[in-house]
Amino acid sequence: DAKTTQPTSMDCAEGRAANLPCNHSTISGNEYVYWYRQIHSQGPQYIIHGLKNNETNEMASLIITEDRKSSTLILPHATLRDTAVYYCIVRPLNTGTASKLTFGTGTRLQVTL
Amino acid sequence: ETGVTQSPTHLIKTRGQQVTLRCSSQSGHNTVSWYQQALGQGPQFIFQYYREEENGRGNFPPRFSGLQFPNYSSELNVNALELDDSALYLCASSLESVGSYEQYFGPGTRLTVT
Numbered sequence: 001d002a003k004t005t006q007p008t009s010m011d012c013a014e015g016r017a018a019n020l021p022c023n024h025s026t027i028s029g030n031e032y033v034y035w036y037r038q039i040h041s042q043g044p045q046y047i048i049h050g051l052k053n054n055e056t057n058e059m060a061s062l063i064i065t066e067d068r069k070s071s072t073l074i075l076p077h078a079t080l081r082d083t084a085v086y087y088c089i090v091r092p093l094n095t096g097t098a099s100k101l102t103f104g105t106g107t108r109l110q111v112t113l
Numbered sequence: 114e115t116g117v118t119q120s121p122t123h124l125i126k127t128r129g130q131q132v133t134l135r136c137s138s139q140s141g142h143n144t145v146s147w148y149q150q151a152l153g154q155g156p157q158f159i160f161q162y163y164r165e166e167e168n169g170r171g172n173f174p175p176r177f178s179g180l181q182f183p184n185y186s187s188e189l190n191v192n193a194l195e196l197d198d199s200a201l202y203l204c205a206s207s208l209e210s211v212g213s214y215e216q217y218f219g220p221g222t223r224l225t226v227t
Contacts, residue, residue, distance in 0.1 A: 034215075043115070043203050043218030044156065087155060099209075100146065100169060101216060103155030 004088045009108040012082075018075040020107050022088030025069040031092050033064060034101070035073045037084040044087065044103075047073065078111045085109075115139060117206050117219035125225045126194050134189040134222045138206030144168070145187040146216060147179060150201040162187055163209050191224075199226045 005023040012018040024033065035047040048055055048062045050071075055062045061074040075082055087106040091099065116139035126132050138145050144163045148156035158171035162181035176192040185206070191198055201223050205216035 043117070043205070043220050045115075046215040046217065049215070099207075100158035100161060100171065101148075101156070101205075102158065103148075105153075105155055 004090060004104055006086075006088050006104065006107045008105070009110065011110050011112060012075075012078045014079055014111055014113055015077055018078040018082065018109055018111070020073040020075075020086050020088075020109065021070065022073070023070045024088070024090050027068050027090050028092065031090045033062065033068075033071050034089040034091060035060070035062065036087045036089065036101070036103075037082075038087070038106070039081075039084040047086075078109075080111050080113070083109060083111045115206075115217035115219065117204065117217050119202075119204055119219040119222050121222060122220070123223045123225075125227065127227055128194055128196060130194050131190065131192045132194060132224060134191075134202050134204075134224070136187045136189070136204035136206075136219055138185045138187070138204075139217050142206035142208050142217070143185055144207045144209040145181055145185065146205045146207070147187070147189050148203040148205065149173070150203060150221070151197075152200075156203055159189070194226045196226050199224060 032049050034049040036044040038044045048060050050062045064071045085106040085108050087103050118137045120135045146161040147159040150156040159173050160170040161168045165181045178190045181187045201221040203221045205218045207216045
């Protein structure tokens, strides 16, 4: 699976948009970009995923650059409950073998008042 | 809430002992993956079970083994516990199908080996 690079930590004021970047310059054409987050002492939570088009759901938006070498997760109105470690993961389409998630160390987002 | 449950929540064992951790997957899911998360690190893939068969394994020794049952629940067994096995153990369930899919994680079991 392609390697991802994320900043170690970021701060965001409550109510503002949180923009979390991720570099995945070695991504292959058949690899999706996934985002998960892990709130302290809980299991990781799926947020969103995409292949090449921008995606939006009730939690966040995912912007993938045209060359697919980087992406940004956007939390449009961050709240204190969004304080967590955010993981950017790339993984291939299900090929019938184990579709594991390869986690890095993620970005620790701290939302403040 | 993902519908994935794990037991026990916390566990303390002594080096050399054996431990069994349990996971109930979300309704309708047929695949369970296990991860180990050391303090301050991201989760590391241990193995995955699909329809009661091991379907891939990470870089973990054979003393880490598992089972998946007909109802798709799963167990993780670790023999000859070592101090470095102290970690949060996470299971994730998913519905194996062609194309992308999401894994839904349980709250984890915190294992401490002394």
